Amino acid sequence: MRSRQVRVGGLATYAWLPDGPPRAVLVCRTPYGAAQHVGEAHGWTSRGIGLVVQDVRGRHASPGRFDPYAENGCSDGPDLLAWVRSWAAAPVILMGTSYGAHTALATALTTPPDGVVVAVPALGLGETARTRGGVLQLASRLGWWLAQDVRRPWAEVVAARRRDAERAAAVSRVACPLLVIGGTDDHFAHDTVDLWAAWGGPSRLVLGPWDHGLAGAGRARRILDWLGTVLDGAPASGATTIDRAGAVRDAPPALASVRLAATGPAAQWCASLVVRRPDGTAREVAHGAAFGDRITLGPVVLTDDERAALALRVTPDDFPRYARPHRPPLPVPDHRLELSA
Numbered sequence: 001m002r003s004r005q006v007r008v009g010g011l012a013t014y015a016w017l018p019d020g021p022p023r024a025v026l027v028c029r030t031p032y033g034a035a036q037h038v039g040e041a042h043g044w045t046s047r048g049i050g051l052v053v054q055d056v057r058g059r060h061a062s063p064g065r066f067d068p069y070a071e072n073g074c075s076d077g078p079d080l081l082a083w084v085r086s087w088a089a090a091p092v093i094l095m096g097t098s099y100g101a102h103t104a105l106a107t108a109l110t111t112p113p114d115g116v117v118v119a120v121p122a123l124g125l126g127e128t129a130r131t132r133g134g135v136l137q138l139a140s141r142l143g144w145w146l147a148q149d150v151r152r153p154w155a156e157v158v159a160a161r162r163r164d165a166e167r168a169a170a171v172s173r174v175a176c177p178l179l180v181i182g183g184t185d186d187h188f189a190h191d192t193v194d195l196w197a198a199w200g201g202p203s204r205l206v207l208g209p210w211d212h213g214l215a216g217a218g219r220a221r222r223i224l225d226w227l228g229t230v231l232d233g234a235p236a237s238g239a240t241t242i243d244r245a246g247a248v249r250d251a252p253p254a255l256a257s258v259r260l261a262a263t264g265p266a267a268q269w270c271a272s273l274v275v276r277r278p279d280g281t282a283r284e285v286a287h288g289a290a291f292g293d294r295i296t297l298g299p300v301v302l303t304d305d306e307r308a309a310l311a312l313r314v315t316p317d318d319f320p321r322y323a324r325p326h327r328p329p330l331p332v333p334d335h336r337l338e339l340s341a
Contacts, residue, residue: 001045003038009079012061013054016041022050024091024227027084027113029077029103031059031066031148043220049227050088054080056103066148069102069125077107091115091230095223098122098212105171105195112176115230117223119181120212123167123191126160132190133290134162135268136323140187168198175201177235179226181219183210184253184285190298193253202235207253207301208242241301253299254340256286258314260293261334268325270318271295273337275302276309285310289322300339312337 002017014034017025026049028037034053041051057076058066071077077094084092091114096104101121108116122128129141141157178199182192184207196205204226210217229236239252258271270289274282285306286297295314302310314335317324 001042003041008054008083009076010063011054011057011076011080013052013080013083014038014041015050015052016045017050018045018048020048022088022090023048023231024093024114025050025052025084025088026093026095026117027081028053028095028100029056029080029107030054030096030100031056031068032100033060035061040220047224050090052080052084068099068148071103071106074106077103078111081107081111081113093117093227093230096121097214108174108176109170112174115177115179115227115235116174117179117181117226118195119214119219120183120186120188121180121191121195122188123195124160124163125157126162127164127167127191128188129157129160130162131289131322132162132164132296133288133292133294135270135289135291137187137321138323139320164194168194171195171198172200174199177201177226177230178203179206179223179236180204181206181214181217181222183208183212183214183217184299184301185209185211187212190255190296193255193299196239197252202237204236205239205252206242207239207299209244209301243301243303244306245303247303249301253301256297256300256340257338258288258295258297258312259336259338260295260314263293263333265292267291267330268316268322269295269332270315270322271297271335272313272315272318273297273300274311274313275306276311282311287318287321289318307339310337 004015034055037053044051055062057064093115094104094113095117097119101118180196196203241249241253273286274284288295288297
């Protein structure tokens, strides 16, 4: 394995390449420490694939101020892609996990690569701060902001709004192949599925019973399989879902939502969908919160036994997961679960 550390646009950039010409080069931009990818680089280079990882501005060895979700309109990603293409005579694939998925997509929207791979995508400030129903996701967002020591005013996070329709329109114009890997226990499962569905080029979805860490997902193997189809000129598309029993289906996941009766548009409601176990305990399979009469819970992949044991809980409050409403508790309205497929 050959390695080098350079500065591209002033930002710390690490490149690991196989001893021979690479079959492809994976390019990542991350706030979590580029240098720590050396172990991963050994795996990729042993299979003839190069890996280039850059610390985003203001993180680890890169100077400046870290301004989360300010990648749109930023030249850092396109500059890195241009640098790799200046010496790589192989397909260049943008890759990113969680926040890194955002950086990959921000670059792809302005400077199309030869392909994009994203996992558990945290797509935007509003998309991570709020549910699809507009409720602040307090615990997960506050924890991330504190963990990254971000100095951005909290008021900007609270004021952020989702841009789902705008993003869907933008990615529908991207023609290169996409692989997106996600988990039904991940915060961003619905965004994972929506990104796959809206993509303009050949798009491949793999969704299984994993959380944000994707433990047990076999991410590298799935990327290698997909990359092989891209290099063969026939990029894989379609959806594969895996349930907790290990059953694999070549079909999109079911989408769960709750319809509420007799509630005003300003009323906040939270819902949790669980599978009841024989011992009386329950395992949550989806959750959500919204203002108004519909709560989007997200995609679910269920066995037949799990479908038969579903239970739904609707409450006005689910603190600290979601911000607490500033009003007295209201009686829970009539409601029904809607489950596609």
